[in-house]
Amino acid sequence: MRSPFLYLKNAIGMGFRKLRFGGKFKAGAIQTFDKLHVEIYKKGSISLGSYNQNRGNLYLVADGGHIEIGDHCFFNTGASISSTESVKIGNNCKFGNNLVIVDHDHNFKNETDEEFLSSKVEISDDCWVGANVTILRGTRIGRKSVIGAGCVIKGNIPEGSKIIQKRV
Template sequence: MKKRISLYVRSVLTFLRIVITKIFNIKGFHSAFIQDFSITTKISVTERGKILLKKHIHTKRNVILCAEGGTLEIGEGCFFNNGCMAVAKERITIGNRAAFGPNVLIYDHDHDISSAESIHDSGYKTSPVVIGDDVWIGANTVILRGTVIGRDCVVGAGSVLKGVYPAGSVIVQKRTENIYEKGRVSG
C-alpha cells in the first residue's frame, strides 16, 4: 500500500513538472505525459533548444536532460540511472528502450581550443550523437560528439566512446590492472 501511494505521488509530481516545463518552454519542450521522473531530475531548455520525450521514460536521482541550443530526442521506454547527464548543443538522438547505468555522460560538443587564448572564450565543435534502440550503456561511460551506437549494443562500464559502433556490438575498453606497493604504482 505504501509503495502504491509513493508511485501515485511521484506520478502526480512528474505530471506537474512536465506541465510547468511546457508552460515555460512552449516551443522547445514536447513530452508525453506518461513519464516516471525522479523529483531531482532536471530538465533545461535554453538558447532555442528542443527536448522531445516519448512516453514511459524513467529517471532515477540527479539526472540532467539539457538542450543548450540543440535538440535532445529520447525514445520510448528509456531508463536513466542516478547521475546521468545528456547535453545537446547540436543533436542527441536516443532510440527506444535504451538503458543507462549510473553516471553516464552524453555530449554532442567539445570545446574548440584551437582558436582561443582562453578556454572560456573557446566556443564549441559539435557533431550529432545517435544511440540506437535497445542499447545498454554501463556505469560511468562518457559518450562524445560524433558517436553512433547501433541498435542492440552493450557498452561496458567506464568506457569513453567516440566513433561508429555497428549494431549488436559488445564494446569493452581494455583496462590495465594497477598494483599498489609501498606508495609505488606498477601495472
C-alpha cells in the same frame, strides 16, 4: 509499481515545463522522473517519448541543440545529456550511473571562431550502456549494442556490438 504520488508529481512537473519552455519542451505520456533538471537555451529543444524513468538526478541541457529521447528509456543516478547540435536516443535504452553524453567539445585549438565544435550523437533502439560511460560528439551506437562500464565512446559502433573498452 511506483507510488501514485510520483506519477501525479511528474504530470504536474511536465505541465510546468511545457508552460515554461512552450514548444521547446515536449513529453509523452507517463514519465516517472525523480529529480529531473531541464535547461533550454537559444533555439534548443527537448522531446521525450512515453514511459521514461530515472533514479536520482538527470540533467538535460539543450544549449541551442536538440535532445530527443524515445519511449521506455531508463537512466540511473547522475546522468547528464548536453547538446549544442543533436543528441538522439532510441526506444528501450538503459543507462547506468554517472552517464555523460555530449555532442560538443570546447574549441581549444581555435580551429574556427566558434566556442564549441559539435557533431551529432545517435544511440539506436535497445541499447544498454553501463555505469561511468562517456559518449562523445560524432558517435553513433547501433541497435542492440552493449557498452560496458567505464568506457569512453567516440565514432561508429555497429549494430549488436559489445564494447568492453574503446579508446579514443
